[in-house]
Structure formats: C-alpha cells, structure tokens
Amino acid sequence: MFVVLTVNAQRGQTFPVWAMGSLSCMVLLAMVLNYGNMLTWQFRAQNAADSAARGLLAAQTTQWNQTLTALHAAAIDEYRIRNILRDLDEVVNGEGGCNGGDYHDIHSCDAMYLNLRGQYMDAVQRYTADALLIHRVATPNQATQIANMNAALTQMQKTGVCGTANGLDCGFTYALVGTQARDDNYLEDVYSDCCTFVVGGGTSSNPKPDLTPMEVEVVACANVSTLIPAFFNTQAPTFSAIGRAAATSIMANQEFMYLGSIVNPTTGNVFQQAEFPEGTSGSAVLANSENDGYYRIDYGGNPDNTWNHGNPAISNGKAAFTYSPANAGLLAATGWWSAMPVPTFKGTLTPGTQFQCK
Amino acid sequence: MQIGNLHAQRGQALTETAFFLPLFLLLLFGMMWVIQVSVLNERAQVAVRYSGLVSNESDPYDGFSLYAIYNNVGNLKQSASTTCATPPPDAFTNDPTHGAFPGPTSQPFWKPDTGTTTGTCNQGRVQITDPSLTVPMLLIGTDSTASTQKTTTTNLPSAISGLQVNTLSASQNFVNTPDIASIMQCFPQLSSAVSNSLVGETAPGNNPAATAMLPAINPTTSLTLDC
Numbered sequence: 001m002f003v004v005l006t007v008n009a010q011r012g013q014t015f016p017v018w019a020m021g022s023l024s025c026m027v028l029l030a031m032v033l034n035y036g037n038m039l040t041w042q043f044r045a046q047n048a049a050d051s052a053a054r055g056l057l058a059a060q061t062t063q064w065n066q067t068l069t070a071l072h073a074a075a076i077d078e079y080r081i082r083n084i085l086r087d088l089d090e091v092v093n094g095e096g097g098c099n100g101g102d103y104h105d106i107h108s109c110d111a112m113y114l115n116l117r118g119q120y121m122d123a124v125q126r127y128t129a130d131a132l133l134i135h136r137v138a139t140p141n142q143a144t145q146i147a148n149m150n151a152a153l154t155q156m157q158k159t160g161v162c163g164t165a166n167g168l169d170c171g172f173t174y175a176l177v178g179t180q181a182r183d184d185n186y187l188e189d190v191y192s193d194c195c196t197f198v199v200g201g202g203t204s205s206n207p208k209p210d211l212t213p214m215e216v217e218v219v220a221c222a223n224v225s226t227l228i229p230a231f232f233n234t235q236a237p238t239f240s241a242i243g244r245a246a247a248t249s250i251m252a253n254q255e256f257m258y259l260g261s262i263v264n265p266t267t268g269n270v271f272q273q274a275e276f277p278e279g280t281s282g283s284a285v286l287a288n289s290e291n292d293g294y295y296r297i298d299y300g301g302n303p304d305n306t307w308n309h310g311n312p313a314i315s316n317g318k319a320a321f322t323y324s325p326a327n328a329g330l331l332a333a334t335g336w337w338s339a340m341p342v343p344t345f346k347g348t349l350t351p352g353t354q355f356q357c358k
Numbered sequence: 359m360q361i362g363n364l365h366a367q368r369g370q371a372l373t374e375t376a377f378f379l380p381l382f383l384l385l386l387f388g389m390m391w392v393i394q395v396s397v398l399n400e401r402a403q404v405a406v407r408y409s410g411l412v413s414n415e416s417d418p419y420d421g422f423s424l425y426a427i428y429n430n431v432g433n434l435k436q437s438a439s440t441t442c443a444t445p446p447p448d449a450f451t452n453d454p455t456h457g458a459f460p461g462p463t464s465q466p467f468w469k470p471d472t473g474t475t476t477g478t479c480n481q482g483r484v485q486i487t488d489p490s491l492t493v494p495m496l497l498i499g500t501d502s503t504a505s506t507q508k509t510t511t512t513n514l515p516s517a518i519s520g521l522q523v524n525t526l527s528a529s530q531n532f533v534n535t536p537d538i539a540s541i542m543q544c545f546p547q548l549s550s551a552v553s554n555s556l557v558g559e560t561a562p563g564n565n566p567a568a569t570a571m572l573p574a575i576n577p578t579t580s581l582t583l584d585c
Contacts, residue, residue, distance in 0.1 A: 013370070013371075014370075014371045014374045014375060014378075015374050015378075016380075018374055018375070018377075018378035019377075019378070022378060022381055022382050022385060023381060025385035025389070026385060026500055027385065028389060029385055029389050029392060031394070032389055032392050032393060033396075033522065035390045035396070036392055036393070036395065036397075036399065038398070038399075038568050039399075039400055040396065040399040040400055040403060043400055043403035043407075044526075046407075046528070047406065047407050047410075047411070047532075048409075048530065049528045050411055050532070051410065051411070051530060051532040051533055052533070054411075054532070054534050055497050055533030055534055055535075056497055056530075057535060058497050058533075058534070058535045058536065059493070059494065059495060060537040062495070062535060062536060062541065063493070064497060065422075065538060065541055066541060066545065066548055066581070067536075069427060069538070069542070069548060069552055070548065070552065072424065072427065072552070073551060073552040073554075073555035073556060074555070075377075076555050076556055076558075077555045080558065093372065119559060122559060123558075125482065126554050126555050127552070127555075129551050130551055130552075133547070133548060133551050133581075134365060135578070135579060136579065136580065136581060137548070137581060139578045140492060140493055143492075144446060144492055147492070148491045148492060148493060148495065150431020151488065151490040151491045152486050152495050153490060154490070155486050155488050155490070155491075155531075156484075156486070161465065164531075165480065165482050165499050165501050166484045166485075166486075166499070167486070167531065168418070168531065168533070169530060175444065177492060193448065204531070230498075247396060252421070253419060253421075253423050254420040254424045255424055256425060257424055259424070264425070264428055264429070266425075266428075266429050266434065266436075267399060267434075270560060271424065271425075271428050272428075272511070272556065275557075275558055287469070299565055332424060336422035337422070337535065337537060338421075338534070338535045339534060339535050341411070
C-alpha cells in the first residue's frame with residue numbers, strides 16, 4: 001500500500017521537466033540573441049575598417065593624380081612651345097608660304113611672327129605656371145602622407161563628424177596600425193617600366209619609398225555590451241567587435257592615348273584639337289592647306305606637313321584606333337591612382353597598445 | 359482518505375503542461391524570430407558593403423582617365439562619375455536571378471517580407487581642411503543604407519503575429535579616393551592652370567602675356583580645396 005501510494009503521489013510531477021526545459025530554452029534564446037548581435041557587429045566593424053583603410057590612401061593617390069594632371073598640362077604646353085619655335089624659325093626665314101609684306105598683311109611673315117611671338121610668350125607663361133603647380137602638389141613625401149592620414153582619421157571620428165556623410169561610423173575607435181611601401185610581385189608597381197627604368201633615384205629591388213605605392217592597415221574596434229547582459233546574476237562580458245582592413249594604392253586605369261587622333265565622345269572632336277598660332281582667328285591663315293601645314297600645331301601629327309609620313313591617324317571614334325606613329329604626334333602615356341583592399345599584413349596586434357576600443 | 363488523494367493528483371501533469379506549453383512554444387518561437395532577425399541584420403551589412411565597397415569600383419574609365427580631365431576644362435563640367443549603387447534587394451533574398459549574389463535562393467523562412475526592402479545610396483564629396491593636415495584631403499563618400507522588415511508567421515496567435523521587425527537596417531559611409539572630375543572641380547588653382555594649357559588661346563590675350571620666370575623660392579603652399 002505504501003508503495004502504491006508513492007507511485008500515485010508522483011503522478012503529474014512534470015513541473016521539474018518543464019521548468020528545466022523552459023529555462024534551457026531561455027538560456028539558449030539569450031545566447032542566440034547575443035551571438036546574432038555579435039555577428040552583426042563584426043560585419044559592421046569590418047565595413048568600417050575597410051572604408052577607413054581605403055579612404056586614407058587618398059593622401060597618396062590624390063597627390064599623384066594631381067601631379068599627373070599638372071604634368072599632362074605641362075606636356076601639352078611643351079609640345080605647343082616646340083611647334084611654335086619651329087613656326088618662328090620658318091617665318092623668320094620667310095618659309096612656309098608667308099609673304100614679304102609688312103605686318104598689316106595677315107599673310108605676311110612679319111604679322112605671323114608677331115602672333116607667334118605672343119603665343120610663344122603665353123605658352124611659356126602657362127608652362128611656368130604648370131611647373132610651379134607640380135612643385136606645389138608633389139611636395140609631400142611618404143612621411144607627410146602618413147601624418148596626414150593620421151590627422152584625417154582623427155578628424156573623421158570626431159563627435160559631430162562621425163556618423164555623418166563627412167565621417168566614419170561612430171561606433172568604433174579607429175587606428176592606423178601599419179603603413180609600408182608595397183613590396184609584392186602580384187600588383188604592378190610604379191617604379192619601373194618594361195626597360196627597368198626607375199624613377200626617383202631608386203632601383204628595381206629597392207625603390208624610392210616616396211614614389212612607391214603604399215599599403216595601410218586600419219583597425220576599427222568597439223567594446224559592445226551584450227543584449228542580455230545579466231541572466232540570473234550571471235554577468236555576460238562585453239565583447240570586442242574588431243575589424244581589420246588593409247588597402248593599397250593601385251593604378252586604376254592606364255592609358256596610352258593619341259590626343260590629336262582619338263575623338264572625345266562628349267565633344268565629337270579629337271581630345272586635343274589642332275591650333276593655328278600664326279593667326280588670330282583660330283583658323284588657318286593660309287587657305288592652301290599644304291602651306292598651312294608648316295604652321296599648324298597638330299597633336300596627332302600634322303598630316304599636311306610633307307616631312308610627316310604615316311598620317312593621318314585613323315580613329316574609329318571609340319577607345320580603339322589604328323595608328324602608324326611615323327612622326328611627332330603627341331602620345332599621352334599615363335595612369336591614374338585609386339585604392340583597393342588587400343590582405344592585412346601586420347600580423348598579431350596587441351589591443352590597448354596598437355589600437356584602442358571604443 | 360488515501361484513495362481520495364490519489365484521485366486528486368490525477369491530471370496534475372495536464373495542468374502543468376497546460377501552464378508551461380505556451381511559455382515553451384513562445385520561447386521556441388522567440389528563438390526562431392531571433393535567428394531570422396540576426397540573419398537579416400547580417401545581410402543588411404552585406405548589402406551596404408556591396409553598395410559602398412564593391413560596386414563603386416566598377417567603372418574606372420569614367421572616373422580615372424584623361425577623358426575626365428578633358429571634360430572638365432573650358433566650359434565643360436562632367437557630372438559625378440563614380441558609381442553609387444543602391445544596396446540590392448538580392449542581398450536579403452540571396453536571389454541569384456540578377457547575378458549579384460550567386461548561390462542558392464533563400465528559403466521563405468530566411469526572406470524578408472515582400473516589397474519591404476529599401477536601400478539608398480548618396481554620394482558626396484568629403485572635404486577635410488583641418489590645419490592638422492599639411493594638405494587638405496578630398497574624399498568621395500558613398501553613404502549607403504539598407505533596411506527591410508520581417509513579420510512573424512501568421513500561424514501564431516494574433517497577439518504574437520502582430521510582432522513586427524521594423525528597423526532591420528544598416529548604414530555605412532564608405533570613403534575612397536576622389537575621381538579625376540572631383541579633383542578638377544574642387545582644386546580651382548589646378549583646374550585653372552590645366553584648363554589654360556589644354557584649351558590654349560581661344561583669342562589673343564586670353565592668357566597672360568607677361569612671362570614669369572620660375573621664382574627663386576618656389577611656393578610649397580598646398581592648393582586650396584573648394585568644391
């Protein structure tokens with residue numbers, strides 16, 4: 001009887017099972033919630049670090065793009081100056097079709113000389129301005145670029161700037177943990193061309209750092225409280241959301257462009273149109289194109305100049321073209337710089353020393 | 359007396375089950391809800407990453423070329439050329455239809471509510487001119503935002519199924535090297551010199567006639583940044 005009573009008394013004792021099951025579910029729910037939150041923060045941290053790393057390289061890439069822009073302007077004026085000097089030589093010697101009248105006659109060598117002289121002086125003036133400009137934009141070296149990166153990083157995470165269109169993600173503290181000249185064999189470098197020509201006084205194996213693409217590594221870090229910090233007096237620790245990202249300066253586009261031959265789709269004309277410095281109207285003074293050929297500045301190479309062969313260049317109005325460079329046409333060979341993500345390179349980092357967490 | 363007690367305890371398990379089962383189901387439902395929310399939150403981060411980090415690298419020809427210089431001299435002014443791609447809904451649905459996110463299509467359990475996914479991409483120029491920089495810095499900012507909704511299954515009681523997730527979103531401002539058009543438009547001293555050289559003289563005297571020799575001390579002051 002006693003035994004029977006005990007068995008019957010335990011009927012319905014499912015409370016402990018349900019209680020433990022429900023408790024387990026609650027713990028599991030809290031863990032899933034925290035884990036999901038942690039993953040989201042990790043994604044966010046990685047995005048923040050990638051953004052900062054790529055953006056900071058503008059300290060180098062913009063400087064180089066500015067330098068190349070000014071160099072291109074100087075190259076145009078240099079080509080122009082050389083052609084005007086050729087024209088001056090011709091009119092001084094009474095060649096190329098100009099006549100012997102006085103300067104009131106636009107067809108006279110005297111009138112053309114005056115125009116060419118003025119154009120020459122102006123071209124030299126512009127060339128001088130371009131040279132000064134190159135000096136101004138090319139001044140910062142790699143050490144200055146890195147200092148500017150750190151200063152920019154400080155600015156972009158300031159209160160009132162971060163979280164806006166002018167700043168980075170406010171959730172993190174950022175640190176520039178590493179910079180180095182890129183030393184690799186998988187991305188084309190700037191320091192040498194096909195013929196091992198090396199710029200800046202460096203060598204192929206030891207390029208000059210100031211003219212070598214940089215790699216930077218950035219850490220974005222935040223200490224994040226868990227969504228359910230306390231559960232039955234068990235304090236869940238905060239976790240660190242850490243994003244590590246590296247980026248490098250990369251030549252985004254490389255160009256070989258015959259400026260006087262390829263048509264600009266926007267204007268319908270060649271990029272650098274022919275000029276007639278011997279006159280003031282912007283067009284040929286001499287109707288005879290053969291004679292005009294001696295004075296015209298043609299950036300694709302002057303097809304009417306009998307000393308030139310292989311012209312005119314044939315363009316299909318698009319990127320591709322056919323060209324026989326048999327004379328002095330102007331070829332712009334350049335490349336433009338941007339930034340791209342690369343693998344991190346700093347190895348193990350020490351929190352609190354090399355970077356801080358917000 | 360003892361027999362009476364035995365009868366009183368019958369049905370106790372049913373009572374306890376009736377008490378705990380809703381709580382237990384609610385917890386299970388909550389777990390499913392949290393998993394759905396977490397996955398969609400991560401996908402929101404992926405969506406803005408695709409918008410700001412991946413897709414705006416896609417067209418270097420407009421952004422970085424002589425073409426951009428020539429279309430910003432004289433009277434020409436090129437519009438912004440860097441791609442600003444709206445965060446794609448495919449990032450949430452994992453739908454490979456558009457080719458952006460190859461892989462198996464998500465099952466309905468993981469998908470957000472139809473038609474609730476939105477994304478914005480705002481592009482602008484970031485100017486950092488603080489004196490702590492020796493050279494002012496110009497950046498292109500791609501501010502991307504993605505958001506979506508996930509309503510719980512309608513098989514649950516109305517009080518629960520009314521629970522909606524309204525703010526599954528992510529936002530990130532990705533900064534990058536400015537394109538050539540921005541450099542031409544934001545550094546007026548550079549733009550002016552380049553324009554003069556490339557356009558040449560459209561009329562006599564359009565450019566300064568006096569020839570200035572290189573000064574003894576060349577200026578090293580940085581260019582003015584003014585977009």
